[in-house]
Amino acid sequence: MVSGRLLRLHLRARRAPTFLAGVGVVAVLAWIGGNWLASRPYFDGPAARIPVVTLAPLLGATLLAPTLGGADEELERGTPLPWPRWRLGHVLLGATLIGGTLMLAGLRTPEVFGAYALLRNTLGCVGLVAGAAVLLGARLAWVAAFGYVCAVYAAAPRQIGGAAGVWAWPVQPSAVGSSWVVALVLLVVGTAGYRRWGARAGVRKGPFIYKKR
Amino acid sequence: MNGPDDPTVNGPNDPMTAGRPGRRTWLVERRSRRPEQRTRPARRRPRLVGPLRVELRRGTAATTFPVMVGAGVWVLAVHPEDWGGRWSALASYLRMSMLVLCALMVAAGAWQAGRERRRRMDELLGSTPRPAWQPLVVAWLAVSLAGTAGLLLAFGGAAVLVARVATFADSGWWWTVAVGVLGLWAATALGVLVGRTVPLRVAAPVAGLVTYVGLAIPGYLRGSGWNWLSPMHDNLLAGRRLPEHLHLLQAGWFVALTGVLLALAARRRLAALLCAALAVAVALPIGTGPGPDRLRADPGAVEPVCTRTGPEVCVARINGFLLDDVAALVQPVLHRLAGVPGAPTRAADDLTQPDGATDPVADGTIWLNLQNQATATGEGVANSDWLRAAFHSLVFPLCLYRRGEPDQRVDQVTWVAGEWLLTEWPPTASEGRPLLAQQRTQETLLERLRALPEAEQRDWFGRFLAAAHRCDEQRLIGLGEELW
Numbered sequence: 001m002v003s004g005r006l007l008r009l010h011l012r013a014r015r016a017p018t019f020l021a022g023v024g025v026v027a028v029l030a031w032i033g034g035n036w037l038a039s040r041p042y043f044d045g046p047a048a049r050i051p052v053v054t055l056a057p058l059l060g061a062t063l064l065a066p067t068l069g070g071a072d073e074e075l076e077r078g079t080p081l082p083w084p085r086w087r088l089g090h091v092l093l094g095a096t097l098i099g100g101t102l103m104l105a106g107l108r109t110p111e112v113f114g115a116y117a118l119l120r121n122t123l124g125c126v127g128l129v130a131g132a133a134v135l136l137g138a139r140l141a142w143v144a145a146f147g148y149v150c151a152v153y154a155a156a157p158r159q160i161g162g163a164a165g166v167w168a169w170p171v172q173p174s175a176v177g178s179s180w181v182v183a184l185v186l187l188v189v190g191t192a193g194y195r196r197w198g199a200r201a202g203v204r205k206g207p208f209i210y211k212k213r
Numbered sequence: 214m215n216g217p218d219d220p221t222v223n224g225p226n227d228p229m230t231a232g233r234p235g236r237r238t239w240l241v242e243r244r245s246r247r248p249e250q251r252t253r254p255a256r257r258r259p260r261l262v263g264p265l266r267v268e269l270r271r272g273t274a275a276t277t278f279p280v281m282v283g284a285g286v287w288v289l290a291v292h293p294e295d296w297g298g299r300w301s302a303l304a305s306y307l308r309m310s311m312l313v314l315c316a317l318m319v320a321a322g323a324w325q326a327g328r329e330r331r332r333r334m335d336e337l338l339g340s341t342p343r344p345a346w347q348p349l350v351v352a353w354l355a356v357s358l359a360g361t362a363g364l365l366l367a368f369g370g371a372a373v374l375v376a377r378v379a380t381f382a383d384s385g386w387w388w389t390v391a392v393g394v395l396g397l398w399a400a401t402a403l404g405v406l407v408g409r410t411v412p413l414r415v416a417a418p419v420a421g422l423v424t425y426v427g428l429a430i431p432g433y434l435r436g437s438g439w440n441w442l443s444p445m446h447d448n449l450l451a452g453r454r455l456p457e458h459l460h461l462l463q464a465g466w467f468v469a470l471t472g473v474l475l476a477l478a479a480r481r482r483l484a485a486l487l488c489a490a491l492a493v494a495v496a497l498p499i500g501t502g503p504g505p506d507r508l509r510a511d512p513g514a515v516e517p518v519c520t521r522t523g524p525e526v527c528v529a530r531i532n533g534f535l536l537d538d539v540a541a542l543v544q545p546v547l548h549r550l551a552g553v554p555g556a557p558t559r560a561a562d563d564l565t566q567p568d569g570a571t572d573p574v575a576d577g578t579i580w581l582n583l584q585n586q587a588t589a590t591g592e593g594v595a596n597s598d599w600l601r602a603a604f605h606s607l608v609f610p611l612c613l614y615r616r617g618e619p620d621q622r623v624d625q626v627t628w629v630a631g632e633w634l635l636t637e638w639p640p641t642a643s644e645g646r647p648l649l650a651q652q653r654t655q656e657t658l659l660e661r662l663r664a665l666p667e668a669e670q671r672d673w674f675g676r677f678l679a680a681a682h683r684c685d686e687q688r689l690i691g692l693g694e695e696l697w
Contacts, residue, residue, distance in 0.1 A: 040433070055422055055426060062419060063415060066414040139414065143418075151287055154287065156291070
């Protein structure tokens with residue numbers, strides 16, 4: 001049974017307050033930006049919110065990245081705690097918080113590029129961040145999601161569904177089923193990897209100290 | 214060389230240097246003879262090349278270079294139709310790519326500047342006599358050089374492809390590139406400032422994404438002169454250019470901005486104030502000037518180049534490499550229109566259209582938009598469907614649709630007329646798919662029209678065109694019934 005004090009200590013050690021504040025700011029900006037884009041007469045209404053749907057979940061997942069590793073991973077793993085369960089709970093709680101908060105920003109006309117797409121992209125980005133934490137460590141866990149989503153957004157594929165539904169899932173309308181499949185697969189694979197192995201322990205680097213031979 | 218491997222610092226008891234006066238020992242002896250020189254601070258020129266080389270090899274610059282090459286190649290590969298075959302289009306596309314590339318450079322600069330904090334070396338470095346701005350400038354310069362090299366490598370590859378087919382070497386396109394590079398350097402300076410001042414672990418990616426959003430905003434606020442302060446422009450078109458003095462002002466703005474950001478990062482307030490005053494002085498004439506109206510047609514670029522045989526097809530000289538491919542598609546349609554009253558007799562690139570004219574068909578000419586028709590290799594057209602749509606719009610009774618949804622039979626007869634006009638056009642990807650019931654009816658009508666003698670087909674099409682221009686719904690339905 002997880003004691004409340006232990007949970008509080010864990011969240012504080014993982015800088016959860018900064019993460020929560022950041023997600024709140026992102027959600028407010030997403031709401032403002034989404035409504036502004038949707039109300040422009042020269043755009044096609046709520047479907048114009050694609051920048052918000054793409055970038056807000058990426059920012060949320062980026063803020064989650066540093067919380068996936070402790071100050072000293074190896075020391076932390078030496079403690080008598082069921083870490084796989086803690087890690088699983090940590091990622092799922094983070095994904096729920098980001099997804100739930102961002103969905104509020106897109107509830108007005110949730111179709112096409114609204115709340116549903118925000119949720120899908122949150123799941124995919126969190127999966128990418130969790131998977132990258134295993135391979136690169138928590139410090140660089142944002143790299144994969146940042147690079148991939150920016151590349152897909154810059155590509156701006158005109159195709160809807162088909163192959164683009166798979167490789168360009170973050171910029172597809174929420175009705176494209178294959179985009180959900182890819183996002184869910186990323187979430188499952190990334191979370192499972194993080195649950196099993198945790199964030200890669202980084203090489204501790206400090207000031208250069210001259211060593212005698 | 215004053216490190217632990219330097220034999221001159223080991224003292225007289227060192228067996229390697231015993232009996233030989235070391236360089237430092239000799240200096241100490243000289244200084245002891247001339248004590249007044251010891252109190253005078255040594256004025257040496259800052260050494261930049263050695264630290265710069267180390268930063269380039271071992272700092273963030275080593276990662277920035279391949280990332281910028283990859284990002285540059287990617288943005289070029291995803292939309293070759295935007296830059297293919299034209300120098301000014303390639304330069305304009307570079308400025309459009311700044312949306313992504315500046316964001317990456319901000320992230321790289323922030324990552325580089327946050328290094329001291331991550332390595333917990335800030336106090337150690339602060340205790341050295343070297344002025345704080347020197348390592349900061351070297352680190353910024355290394356990332357900027359690496360990013361610029363990556364950018365130029367990627368776009369240099371594209372330039373090779375453009376050089377093979379370009380039909381117009383316009384002057385001044387390199388200004389666009391040079392100012393873009395200065396914008397990239399300013400972005401790195403912004404990243405350095407963020408990395409120095411924001412103690413977040415994710416400062417680099419967050420700064421990159423915020424930059425991305427910040428650069429995208431002017432794209433949504435069209436018409437303001439302040440947009441020219443951004444390194445990213447998505448409204449620079451091939452065949453149009455900015456006046457040279459605006460390029461100069463933009464260059465001055467980015468240099469001053471870089472100075473402000475670096476001075477703030479190095480906590481040099483006076484330098485920051487001076488650079489800020491310069492930046493404001495340069496920004497004012499840019500921001501208070503006209504918005505998109507500053508773009509002027511380049512007379513050489515928009516000079517028409519026309520076919521010599523068959524119905525006339527003209528393209529702007531800058532799109533001259535497309536002439537054969539466009540003519541091969543368009544001339545059969547113009548042949549079909551020959552002799553039809555009110556139909557266009559020639560097709561031309563809309564770059565050659567007089568300023569201010571926007572009508573798609575005027576004075577017997579159908580104007581075609583060729584801005585996004587080039588391929589990376591310059592062979593063929595990238596979006597022949599768009600040209601097809603331009604001809605389809607000839608037969609589209611737009612005025613009827615503006616009034617409301619017309620009778621379904623108008624849709625049918627419009628489709629028949631459009632397909633008859635484009636009989637020789639290469640088949641599109643949608644053709645060959647199973648037909649719905651309504652499509653089968655349309656196909657039947659089209660076959661009956663094509664079964665008529667050639668003169669009667671043209672006569673039917675001429676009457677259709679006249680009815681469509683008059684918005685005569687009943688006449689259009691009657692033309693469809695003629696084919697039953």
